[in-house]
Amino acid sequence: MNKYLERLYNGIIKENPTFILILGMCPTLAVTTSVSNAFGMGVSTMAVLILSNLIISLLRKVIPDKVRIPAYIVVIASLVTVVELLMQAYARSLSASLGLYIPLIVVNCIILGRAEAYAAKNPPLLAVADGLGMGLGFTIALSLIGLFRELIGNGTVLGFQVMPESYVPVAIFTRAPGAFIVLGALIAVLNALKIKNNSAKKVEGCNGDCCHCSSACETPDKKKEVE
């Protein structure tokens, strides 16, 4: 596979920052009360992530190793300030509903994490692809959570009434507890799918005859010992 596409796939599916790496939880839970808020947050984080990956990758040979983290933080904080000011100028309602979470993009662990783990070691174009992949993965995850919360908590999607009129919205889903429940349920569903896939693969390998397969019977015990 093309290595740029591989970066995108990695960010969106394989190492999805929200569902697999469980990073950047604060905005994930706080601003997903509706699809439009979640999408706005995802896109602004993605913009900062792509640009910070690009700049840090370009500067990777200039920044001394000892002060790299403060240097990354300055780059990221400057970009976040730019995004914040642009939003106040051109997207006032979004900036009002996202509030403090825009400046808090600075401490989103996804951005510093990608700078340290990827952008500091790879050429600019790949770093941009990585930022795009991670940003898309984050945006998709946030929008998905926002979709469920808005649908159940308000009966709407993007402000349009979707549920029948007789539906009584479960208001708790637009409040704090709903965020935890929806994220927990989504991760549980993904885990269940993964377990199903893994067991399907095992059946292929040994015809499902687990008891006569010595490796299968030993592994759980070995695992326990390791633990």
Next chain:
Amino acid sequence: MSGLALLLVGAALVNNVVLSQFYGLCPFLGVSKQTKTAFSMGAAVVFVITISSAVVAAIYKLVLVPLNLTFLKTIVFILVIAGLVQFVEMFLKKFSKPIYNALGVYLPLITTNCAVLGVALTNVQKEYTILEGIVNGFGTAIGFLIAIVILAGIRERMDNKAIAKPLQGMPIVLFASALMAIAFSGFAGII
């Protein structure tokens, strides 16, 4: 005085930093496996947020506002907080070994705890005085301490229970946090 007390209770319980504001979730979910470590983390957060509220508020009022540089607040705050955390760490290492041994590992992690930056920005946004800012910071951090210790207690209890496979790990912790958030929303009436 009663205003300050209300601010303290409000910050600690009613608008609990983790369960209703969603600041500082990474350590809340990450360092809450045991009550002991959770308490150390919470104590380190109380320490850092209280000091940083004071320092950041002073820098904002005495440097940024007179120079008309308030648009730089995000950059300045995060650098001040990162520097302050390092300084606190060095100071404790030199002058107070027991506290350093208890909190040392957790101090560097706090720089990326968004509760610290969140409190600093809230104090500016709500135009608190320096004293109000410190009280708000202290209350917020106490709220964090309460929440993380309770969650760690719940997680210790869940450790040996039979939990459905897909729910193991993060999902069950998120569900427990959801129930805690519902419980904490009961505090909404007291102010």
